Amino acid sequence: MSRIIFHIDVNSAFLSWNAVKMVSGGEPDIRLVPSVVSGDPADRRSIVTAASMPAKKLGIKTAEPLSSALRKCPDLVVVRGDWEWYKRCSAAFVEICRRYSPVLQRFSIDECFLDMTGRTEKKTAVETATRLKDEVKSQLGFTVNVGIGSNKLLAKMASDFEKPDRVHTLWMEEVPGKMWPLKVRDLLWVGKKTEEKLGARGIDTVGQLAGTDPALLAELVGKKFAQQLHENANGRDDEPVETERAEPKSCSAERTFAHDLSAPEDVDRQLFNVACIVAHRIRREGFRAQCVSVAVKYKDFSVSQKQCTLPHPTDVTAIILNAGRRLLPDIWDGTPIRQVSLGVSHFVRDRSEQLVLFEDSRLEYYRQWDRDYDAAHARPAGDDAAE
DNA sequence: TCTGGGGTCCTAGGACCC
DNA sequence: TCTGGGGTCCTAGGACCC
Numbered sequence: 001m002s003r004i005i006f007h008i009d010v011n012s013a014f015l016s017w018n019a020v021k022m023v024s025g026g027e028p029d030i031r032l033v034p035s036v037v038s039g040d041p042a043d044r045r046s047i048v049t050a051a052s053m054p055a056k057k058l059g060i061k062t063a064e065p066l067s068s069a070l071r072k073c074p075d076l077v078v079v080r081g082d083w084e085w086y087k088r089c090s091a092a093f094v095e096i097c098r099r100y101s102p103v104l105q106r107f108s109i110d111e112c113f114l115d116m117t118g119r120t121e122k123k124t125a126v127e128t129a130t131r132l133k134d135e136v137k138s139q140l141g142f143t144v145n146v147g148i149g150s151n152k153l154l155a156k157m158a159s160d161f162e163k164p165d166r167v168h169t170l171w172m173e174e175v176p177g178k179m180w181p182l183k184v185r186d187l188l189w190v191g192k193k194t195e196e197k198l199g200a201r202g203i204d205t206v207g208q209l210a211g212t213d214p215a216l217l218a219e220l221v222g223k224k225f226a227q228q229l230h231e232n233a234n235g236r237d238d239e240p241v242e243t244e245r246a247e248p249k250s251c252s253a254e255r256t257f258a259h260d261l262s263a264p265e266d267v268d269r270q271l272f273n274v275a276c277i278v279a280h281r282i283r284r285e286g287f288r289a290q291c292v293s294v295a296v297k298y299k300d301f302s303v304s305q306k307q308c309t310l311p312h313p314t315d316v317t318a319i320i321l322n323a324g325r326r327l328l329p330d331i332w333d334g335t336p337i338r339q340v341s342l343g344v345s346h347f348v349r350d351r352s353e354q355l356v357l358f359e360d361s362r363l364e365y366y367r368q369w370d371r372d373y374d375a376a377h378a379r380p381a382g383d384d385a386a387e
Numbered sequence: 388t389c390t391g392g393g394g395t396c397c398t399a400g401g402a403c404c405c
Numbered sequence: 406t407c408t409g410g411g412g413t414c415c416t417a418g419g420a421c422c423c
Contacts, residue, residue: 013423038391039391044388044389044390045389045390045391046390046391047389047390047391047392049391049392062423063390063391064388064390065388065389065390066390067388067389067390068388068389068390071388107422107423108422108423109423110423111423188421188422189420189421189422190421191420191421191422192420192421193419193420193421194420194421221420222397222398224396224397224398225397225420246395248394249394249395249396250393250394250395251393251394252392252393252394253392253393254391254392254393255392256390256391256392291415293416301390303418304417305416305417305418306416306417307415307416307417308416309414309415309416338390339391339392341392341393343393343394392423393422393423394421394422394423395420395421395422396419396420396421396422397418397419397420397421398417398418398419398420399416399417399418400415400416400417401414401415401416402413402414402415402416403412403413403414403415404411404412404413404414405410405411405412
């Protein structure tokens with residue numbers, strides 16, 4: 001049986017959400033002027049997190065350095081991100097979507113899929129989606145795009161058509177007309193590198209990709225990815241709308257420094273900072289991790305990374321930090337670096353202690369230190385999505 | 388002009404085991 | 406002296422997403 005899937009995507013999410021808050025406080029609507037959400041303009045490493053439509057019309061793009069955006073538009077309005085507010089906006093947006101179908105998958109903080117099969121029909125789908133879109137706008141003050149298709153891929157592609165505040169369909173029979181003329185880069189999962197590889201073989205459009213022999217594609221991008229690309233370019237996708245939030249598999253924190261660092265004590269201090277953050281997060285979620293990894297990013301953006309497996313899963317900051325400290329010399333040659341990161345993975349959930357295996361008089365001291373840290377950094381356990 | 392932060396999945400090689 | 410096939414786990418790196 002044919003499915004009906006909606007993909008709902010908040011237009012310029014972070015920027016819109018900042019705007020809603022500002023407008024409610026009597027400030028001008030930054031959506032109507034060139035504006036961006038970004039970091040400190042004085043920090044040359046700030047990048048654009050979100051841009052208004054007028055900013056986009058000036059060629060300002062997401063992830064572009066703020067300094068570059070400011071050159072394109074010296075009058076650019078720059079506002080700071082507000083993660084707690086974003087989470088509230090996201091929750092309110094998802095609540096409205098959920099009224100239309102309980103079969104809802106949060107795809108990111110500002111996107112979700114709805115399986116509308118049995119809740120609307122093909123001929124009424126646009127009407128239903130328009131109602132949803134208008135309800136979000138009137139109740140929450142920001143706009144969304146709704147993409148409609150017979151699977152998640154088509155719905156997602158459709159929501160990316162003309163913005164903002166629009167509903168688009170991409171049914172299977174519309175694929176040749178609406179999707180095949182697009183550049184391959186517009187297809188989900190085709191990034192810069194894949195675009196280059198395909199382009200080198202003269203494959204520039206989704207339609208050309210759809211008509212390419214999967215065996216040839218496999219030589220370019222590997223068998224598994226080739227299969228998926230070929231299916232998707234032909235509009236096929238049978239991924240279900242997953243209502244259960246998957247358990248996280250890893251947790252990491254990174255710090256990019258205002259100036260490149262080369263002094264070992266400076267780098268160690270930053271390593272300490274990210275280890276505290278990561279360990280705190282997994283304690284909050286009730287995980288212990290068995291694998292620790294550390295990475296540095298050099299001036300030329302090359303990354304060196306190394307990981308190790310711990311003898312026992314842990315959530316103790318000191319143990320995670322020490323693992324990181326042991327790894328660091330293997331990946332860092334002492335030349336200036338712009339970023340350090342630490343991550344943990346291979347989680348376990350059980351709370352059984354293994355103090356017997358782990359006779360360390362300092363352990364209780366470490367745990368108390370962690371409890372103090374957690375108390376000082378207490379925040380409601382977040383159901384936070386990434387962006 | 389100088390490029391953030393936080394994730395997921397895949398690949399490929401080596402170690403090790405039967 | 407040269408030799409198998411399959412499986413799992415670990416690790417480093419790469420590509421993508423928002």
